[in-house]
Amino acid sequence: MLISRAAALVAMLCAPPVLAQTMADAVTEFELDNGMQVIVVEDHRAPVVQHMVWYRAGSADEPAGSSGIAHFLEHLMFKGTDTLESGELSSTVAANGGRDNAFTSYDYTAYFQRVAADRLGLMMQMEADRMRNLRMTEDEILSERNVILEERNQRVDNNPRGLFNEQLNAAQYLNHRYGVPIIGWRHEMETLDREAAIEFYDRHYAPNNAVLVVSGDVTPDEVLALAREHYGPIPANPDITERVRPQEPPQNAERRVIYRDARVAQPYVARSYLAPERNSGDQDKAAALFLLSDVLGSGPTAYLKQVLEYDQKVATYVGAFYSGVSLDQTSFDLVIVPAEGVSLEDAEAALDAAIASFIETGVDPEQLDRIKMQLRASQIYALDNVDGIANLYGRALTSGLTVEDIEAWPELLQTVTGEDIVEAARSVLVPETSVTGWLMQDKEVTQ
Amino acid sequence: MIRFLVLSLGLILATPVVAAVEIEEVETQGGLTAWLVEDHTLPFAVIDIRFRGGTSLDDPDARGAVHLMTGLLEEGAGDRDSQAFARELESLAASLSFDASDDAVSISARFLTENRDQVMALLRDVLHAPRYDQDALDRVRGQVLSSLRSDATDPDAIAGETLGAMIYGDHPYGSGGEGTIDSVSALTRDDMLAAHDAVFARDRLYVGAVGDITAEDLGVILDDLLGDLPDTGAPIPDPVDPVFQGGEIVVPFDTPQSVALFAQPGIDRDDPDFFAAYVMNHMLGGGGFESRLMDEVRKKRGLTYGIYSYLVPKDLASVYFGSVASANDRIAETVSVVRDEWAQAATDGFTEDEVAAAKTYLTGAYPLRFDGNARIASIMVGMQMDDLPIDYIATRNDQVNAVTVEDVNRVARELLDPEQLQFVVVGQPQGLGEASN
Numbered sequence: 064m065l066i067s068r069a070a071a072l073v074a075m076l077c078a079p080p081v082l083a084q085t086m087a088d089a090v091t092e093f094e095l096d097n098g099m100q101v102i103v104v105e106d107h108r109a110p111v112v113q114h115m116v117w118y119r120a121g122s123a124d125e126p127a128g129s130s131g132i133a134h135f136l137e138h139l140m141f142k143g144t145d146t147l148e149s150g151e152l153s154s155t156v157a158a159n160g161g162r163d164n165a166f167t168s169y170d171y172t173a174y175f176q177r178v179a180a181d182r183l184g185l186m187m188q189m190e191a192d193r194m195r196n197l198r199m200t201e202d203e204i205l206s207e208r209n210v211i212l213e214e215r216n217q218r219v220d221n222n223p224r225g226l227f228n229e230q231l232n233a234a235q236y237l238n239h240r241y242g243v244p245i246i247g248w249r250h251e252m253e254t255l256d257r258e259a260a261i262e263f264y265d266r267h268y269a270p271n272n273a274v275l276v277v278s279g280d281v282t283p284d285e286v287l288a289l290a291r292e293h294y295g296p297i298p299a300n301p302d303i304t305e306r307v308r309p310q311e312p313p314q315n316a317e318r319r320v321i322y323r324d325a326r327v328a329q330p331y332v333a334r335s336y337l338a339p340e341r342n343s344g345d346q347d348k349a350a351a352l353f354l355l356s357d358v359l360g361s362g363p364t365a366y367l368k369q370v371l372e373y374d375q376k377v378a379t380y381v382g383a384f385y386s387g388v389s390l391d392q393t394s395f396d397l398v399i400v401p402a403e404g405v406s407l408e409d410a411e412a413a414l415d416a417a418i419a420s421f422i423e424t425g426v427d428p429e430q431l432d433r434i435k436m437q438l439r440a441s442q443i444y445a446l447d448n449v450d451g452i453a454n455l456y457g458r459a460l461t462s463g464l465t466v467e468d469i470e471a472w473p474e475l476l477q478t479v480t481g482e483d484i485v486e487a488a489r490s491v492l493v494p495e496t497s498v499t500g501w502l503m504q505d506k507e508v509t510q
Numbered sequence: 511m512i513r514f515l516v517l518s519l520g521l522i523l524a525t526p527v528v529a530a531v532e533i534e535e536v537e538t539q540g541g542l543t544a545w546l547v548e549d550h551t552l553p554f555a556v557i558d559i560r561f562r563g564g565t566s567l568d569d570p571d572a573r574g575a576v577h578l579m580t581g582l583l584e585e586g587a588g589d590r591d592s593q594a595f596a597r598e599l600e601s602l603a604a605s606l607s608f609d610a611s612d613d614a615v616s617i618s619a620r621f622l623t624e625n626r627d628q629v630m631a632l633l634r635d636v637l638h639a640p641r642y643d644q645d646a647l648d649r650v651r652g653q654v655l656s657s658l659r660s661d662a663t664d665p666d667a668i669a670g671e672t673l674g675a676m677i678y679g680d681h682p683y684g685s686g687g688e689g690t691i692d693s694v695s696a697l698t699r700d701d702m703l704a705a706h707d708a709v710f711a712r713d714r715l716y717v718g719a720v721g722d723i724t725a726e727d728l729g730v731i732l733d734d735l736l737g738d739l740p741d742t743g744a745p746i747p748d749p750v751d752p753v754f755q756g757g758e759i760v761v762p763f764d765t766p767q768s769v770a771l772f773a774q775p776g777i778d779r780d781d782p783d784f785f786a787a788y789v790m791n792h793m794l795g796g797g798g799f800e801s802r803l804m805d806e807v808r809k810k811r812g813l814t815y816g817i818y819s820y821l822v823p824k825d826l827a828s829v830y831f832g833s834v835a836s837a838n839d840r841i842a843e844t845v846s847v848v849r850d851e852w853a854q855a856a857t858d859g860f861t862e863d864e865v866a867a868a869k870t871y872l873t874g875a876y877p878l879r880f881d882g883n884a885r886i887a888s889i890m891v892g893m894q895m896d897d898l899p900i901d902y903i904a905t906r907n908d909q910v911n912a913v914t915v916e917d918v919n920r921v922a923r924e925l926l927d928p929e930q931l932q933f934v935v936v937g938q939p940q941g942l943g944e945a946s947n
Binding site for chain 2: 154178179217275329
């Protein structure tokens with residue numbers, strides 16, 4: 064502790080608060096002998112650090128029948144270890160003036176603390192401890208299972224849009240685990256037990272299946288020394304293998320989902336298409352899709368907004384979404400909320416007609432220039448938030464991408480042409496791989 | 511961005527990092543005041559402007575006018591219609607965001623230094639040459655109505671609206687600033703112009719700026735942007751004394767999980783006991799995983815995903831709120847546990863250790879807030895609206911540390927009032943109070 068504090072002080076006094084000029088300049092990557100990948104994002108403006116460990120394990124890595132176990136384990140990771148009482152990790156972080164939490168997605172589970180930079184060693188000590196030595200009692204399991212069921216109530220069952228999204232996803236994926244909700248199906252959550260949690264933990268939680276991402280007022284040398292001390296002694300798990308999940312068969316039938324709920328006040332149409340994700344060394348098509356979603360739906364001058372909100376006035380809201388950061392095939396999503404007096408059927412027809420006319424007309428070159436200008440500026444704005452950069456690296460590195468892929472991405476976006484974007488629309492926005500959902504008010508409104 | 515100083519590097523585990531934000535007060539030639547943190551590390555700046563009053567300035571016959579007016583600020587200005595305005599903003603890679611709350615209308619501008627003049631020219635037209643075109647008004651009105659319709663079947667929104675009406679009555683705080691379906695449907699362009707005049711005035715104006723801008727440049731910009739605004743706007747309504755009946759009100763709604771809000775009298779931001787109350791609330795329900803409510807309701811009993819309490823000192827009333835959600839067959843137990851904890855904290859108070867842990871957390875976590883230019887600008891404007899001194903950031907942790915366990919327990923005794931603690935529960939709770947109509 065004393066040594067790292069002194070080092071931090073010297074670093075702080077000597078290093079002027081110079082900031083990197085690009086994201087890549089701020090980032091250093093290395094690997095421990097046990098296979099743990101380490102990313103450091105430097106920002107010396109404030110003596111604060113964010114410490115994150117990302118596991119390459121999410122809900123899509125769960126065994127069939129145990130949906131929700133990745134997320135349940137995330138909750139149980141806050142219980143005790145051989146040397147920490149239940150809840151002691153969080154209370155220690157708080158007692159050091161820090162905040163901690165965790166999150167689970169399809170492709171990753173991540174744990175983080177934000178704290179004064181000189182507490183980094185303590186954070187690593189505790190995080191390394193729970194990577195190996197998790198302990199939990201039967202009572203804690205039962206009580207925490209009720210907590211995740213209430214979390215499901217809050218996020219999904221109490222919200223018709225949450226229930227609708229679950230059904231849409233399930234229809235989009237015929238074979239892949241992305242069709243199963245991260246939080247789990249209720250009937251399976253109710254059966255999750257200690258054995259299932261331990262099995263998932265033993266299978267996936269190991270240094271050679273994790274990425275350490277530290278951002279803030281630290282130097283790569285400090286992080287490397289501390290990481291060697293705390294994570295270095297944990298042996299690699301030789302049974303960690305490449306993640307191979309059941310993949311989608313050819314999708315050749317458009318699907319429709321109609322969900323009715325008395326709690327729906329604002330009906331809308333959701334449309335999704337199966338879409339390729341960003342792959343390592345192969346991100347061109349994803350880059351075109353990323354710009355397609357901007358051209359169609361981002362900001363008031365986007366094509367669909369102009370046509371459907373401003374000109375035809377058939378929509379109160381229209382949006383297009385694509386992220387591309389995903390281990391396996393992802394989706395390109397559209398949504399249209401009809402204007403008052405416009406039926407879902409008419410809104411859907413107007414949306415389809417607008418997409419068809421977009422493919423016909425092509426991209427407005429001035430709009431594309433404006434989007435590219437905004438993307439360049441966003442690289443500068445991003446430097447104001449190194450924790451955001453840390454999140455971006457953590458997400459990408461647990462979704463099949465490399466540091467090189469992440470660093471190539473901004474430049475790749477600048478090279479995409481209007482023709483590339485139209486071609487992406489033509490090949491991806493096809494009925495055969497699509498799901499169209501109508502969220503509707505139940506005929507009988509009981510209140 | 512700010513720089514911090516580590517004042518002490520002792521071996522005590524919890525040595526607090528102290529925030530040393532160098533805020534400069536800028537007086538413009540035209541007599542406006544702004545707070546500035548100048549930092550040229552990155553080639554952009556953020557300017558936050560807040561006008562006190564907010565949706566509480568609505569004419570009672572035009573509820574929702576200030577909210578809709580604020581939503582229309584990005585829909586064109588001067589000779590640019592909404593599309594032309596948006597195209598220009600996009601090509602400058604800047605963002606202008608507008609927001610209306612109960613107490614303020616906020617404008618936040620973020621722009622690259624190279625585009626500063628053009629962005630300020632746009633914003634100048636927003637304030638001085640608004641359009642409120644009928645087609646934009648109708649389009650944005652449609653968005654507001656859609657959101658109001660959704661709120662009507664959203665248990666959280668129903669709970670908030672019910673509780674607000676109960677405790678604030680006819681005061682503007684007693685109804686949603688977005689207005690109602692009826693009131694918003696009736697708003698006209700004249701209402702927008704009236705709301706504009708009600709809100710934007712020099713006598714209620716607060717400015718914070720952070721980033722790549724000098725005091726001199728900021729002064730010139732602000733005089734040009736804000737100097738010609740009228741001296742005064744609509745009168746700010748009188749404060750309100752919220753009324754709490756205690757007990758539980760149930761709003762029946764067919765959904766599996768009951769949503770509960772609870773409230774009792776709060777404490778003003780300038781009350782000498784505010785910090786003691788703040789530390790107390792952190793231990794009771796404000797501290798996330800570490801609070802007593804989270805421990806009893808979530809960790810020990812698994813009754814909820816999250817439970818929180820908040821001191822909400824607003825300009826015209828101060829209330830102590832809390833929120834929780836549990837399945838319909840478990841919410842009654844949740845309410846009962848909250849009531850027990852409330853009473854126990856009032857009677858038995860907190861231990862020396864709890865208070866020490868809370869103070870360590872609150873003082874240690876404070877510097878973590880200042881993480882980015884926009885965040886700092888917003889904090890600085892909030893400080894000015896709360897009438898805090900410009901050196902507040904450097905002294906705030908001392909004020910937290912000065913709170914003693916005796917202060918906390920006295921305030922817990924005086925403030926926490928299980929009799930007045932009012933619950934509104936939306937859902938189909940089993941075993942809870944009588945239904946409201």
